[in-house]
Amino acid sequence: MYEARPLAGTTPIALAVCDTDRAEALRDAGMTREAERLLASVAPVFGRHRMPQSRAEVEFQLARSQLTHDPVTAARTAATASRRFRALGAETWAIRADGIRLRARLSRRSPRSADQAEVERVASALADSGFANESTALRLSLDIWRSGRGMPHPAPVTRVPPTASIDVRLLGYEARAARAAAAGRDAVARRQSASGLDQLTAWQQAFGSLDLQTSVRMHAGGLMVAGLTAAARSGRADVLFEWSERGRHLSHQVVPVRPPEDPQLAADLAELRQRMSGDQTGRWRLDPHFAELEERARERQWSATRGGGIRRRATLREVQARLDDGTALLSFVYTGTELAVIVVTGARARVVPLPGWAAAAKLLPGLRADLDMAASIRTGPMADVVRRSLDDRLASLSSALLDKAVRVPGAERFVLTVPGILEGTPWAMLPALRGRTFTVAVSATRWSAFDRDVSVGGRVGIAVGPRVARGEEEADAVAAAWAGHSPEQLRGTDATVDAVTALAGRVDLLHVAAHGRHAVDNPLFSGFEMADGALFGYDLDRVPEVPEVVVLSSCEAGRSSVRWGEEAVGMTRVWMHAGTRAVVAAPVIVADDAACDLLGAMHAGLAAGLGVSEALARASTETGILAPFQVYGSGF
CATH class of the missing domain: 3.30.420 (Nucleotidyltransferase; domain 5)
Incomplete structure (x- = not known):
């Protein structure tokens, strides 16, 4: 849709129509913030051109997106769209908007309830108008609402048509799980929830992008709550472990295939870096061209990173077999x-x-x-x-x-x-x-x-970004610890983004001392500052083979944004998604003195043959430094 956009024409109306359709795709991929930002930008276009029907349709799509995370606002937006449609005599569209308003009222997060008779009336009207998917979704939402309140069900669970969209199919599993849980049949509730998640996995496996992997979890929220709650009620460690792993494994069960070299992506990222570093006031964020570059880089990464199969989830017994006595x-x-x-x-x-x-x-x-x-x-x-x-x-x-x-x-x-x-x-x-x-x-x-207790070492790389108070001293300490390995170093103007990504591709251990930044809205634009600007999470796609161990001596490098209540996305996760075994980072600001002394002592332990986690723990004990650095991934 992004690439087809210019083919639609250059008029504001044609572009607005394309953007409305693209917002629907973004919403279904779990990118609700991006979808809603796009819809907010096109609504005034239709308003200025006196196209109230199109504007109401944008409000309808906006309410559908808000329904996934903000039912109170969704109900208000849908009600506004419904009134606008009825004023235009578009009764069928008004009924569709009523369906979204009622689904919002039936949400577990809504403080208000819906009138059941109105739900049945609107669901029937939707079905009569040919919107079977929306009618089914509304009836299933009512079914889940009734189960949650312990109310009797006058009929079996609404049949889901074979042509239903993925979100409605999952809603069907959630409705059956809710009924089973209400009847005290937790095993059935878990089985229905698991079947729905298996369908989501089959749909998800084509997506290799971390961005998409974590975003599509939007569709799993209700099923995960149903399964986890039923598992917790069992009191059994094996059952609860299975469901805890289902949730954690969901967004990284697809094996990503490293994307091919993309010169256009590299050029877009380079221009973004130049614009950001050239304007310290932050006004660059208001530049529409910046937004276009950011969006283009993101969507190129979505389409370029494919799925290479599904990782099988480990059982409790398999995990126990990997745990030694200590x-x-x-x-x-x-x-x-x-x-x-x-x-x-x-x-x-x-x-x-x-x-x-x-x-x-x-x-x-x-x-x-x-x-x-x-x-x-x-x-x-x-x-x-x-x-x-x-x-x-x-x-x-x-x-x-x-x-x-x-x-x-x-x-x-x-x-x-x-x-x-x-x-x-x-x-x-x-x-x-x-x-x-x-x-x-x-x-x-x-x-x-991962193999246990793999020794760290081999080829070592060190990179130092600008304006790090003790960056040079820290690099000297790391280099001294690994003197026998002749570490490769990038300092000053040599530590450019291209040079650091190239270095990352040829070393086993990479240490980066730089100022970090975390982008809350788009975590893959988090990164750390190098000589010519920020090295983004997206830049790691340019590294064909990432290091086994990465040390990020950078404030907030371990910070993440949480998506859909569970999935944490940030620089540490980007490295691990790419294949890095262990990342040492801090989720908050760290004093330069603490970083320099603690990590220098940690590298001495690594060079002496200690594992990553043990070396960091011993360094903390020996130096007496209490800092938030911790190991993510497989530290031993």
Whole structure:
């Protein structure tokens, strides 16, 4: 659709029609923010040209997108579209808008309910008008709403026509799961939810792009909640583990095929870098050409990265077989209301409820502010006040999340898998894990797929970005640790984006000391500053073979944006999606002194033969530095 857009003509109306259609595709791919931004830009075009029918259709599509994440707003938008359609005499379109309004009212997140008689009337009208897909979706939404309130069902679950779209087919599975759960048949609820997710997997496997992999999770939300909730009620560790892995594995079960060299993508990214670095005021964000470049780079990456098959999800027994006597897996599971952790060793698995979660959840919003202040205020009278506030918050979080979970006899190493609600937690700073060897894995399946305790070393690369206070000193420390390996170094004006991506393609261990940035709206435009501008997540597609281990001595390089309540996307995830085994990064701001001294000591441990997680833990103990650096992926 993007490439066909110029063929439609150059008039504002023709382009607006194309953009409306493209917004529908973006919405169905889970890119609701992008879809809604596009729809917001075309609505005034139809308004200026006095085309109220087209403008109302844009509002209808906008309500459909909002329905996935903001039912309250969706109901208002759909009601506005319905009134506009009726004023024009477009009754069929008005009924379609009524269907979206009622589905929004039936959402579990809506504070208002819908009139059931009106739902039946509108659903019948939709079917009579030939909109079987929308009629089915409305009736299934009513079915789920009734189940959630324990209300009786006057008829069997609405039959889903074979021509139904993927979202309606999944809604059918969710309706059957909801009925089963309401009847106390949790095994059936889990089976229906699993069948729906299997259909989603079959549809998803053509997408290799991390952007799309994480976005299509939009369609899995209801099924994952149904399956996880039913699994939690079972109280069985094996059942809950299966469902926790289903959720974590969903967005990285497709094996990506590395995209071919794309000169146009490279040129677009280079122009973006030039515009960003040439204007420190941020006004470049208002330039329509910048938005076009950003969108073009993103969509080229979507289409170029193919799927190369499906990774099989590991069973509990298979994961246990990879856990030695000194290693335990802590799999945190969030059902939407409750948090628990599955503690797994080679011999047993048990579910540990975390009743302190409600209190701990209130501490998380202020944690980032405390961490940022502690990193920036290190001396003076305020430093002690800030430190005490941070220490109290970390101790409370540790008590609620970890103190019970880490009481595993003989366990010296921990593998953590965490839901999106805990994304950004500085685990290395929580008292229960200070100085201990651990790794934060995207899933137990991915962690168990790597060989254990692989030695780090071989070809080593070092890159230093501009204006890093102790960047040169840090690079000297890393180079000294690996002196016997003759590390390849890029400093000053030599550390350009092209040079660093080329270096990444020929080393086994890459250390980058640079200022980082996290793009909340588009996480793959996160990156770190090199001599000629930002190295984006999209630039990693230009690296044919990524390093085994990457160390990002860069503020916020470990930060992620959470999509659809679960999927965390940021620079660490981009490296791992590309094939990197372990990434050392921090999710928050880190003081330059702490980064330089701690990571220098870590590299000395790596060069001596320690694994990544063990080297980082030992460096923290030896230096006495408490910093949020942690290992993502497979640190041992």
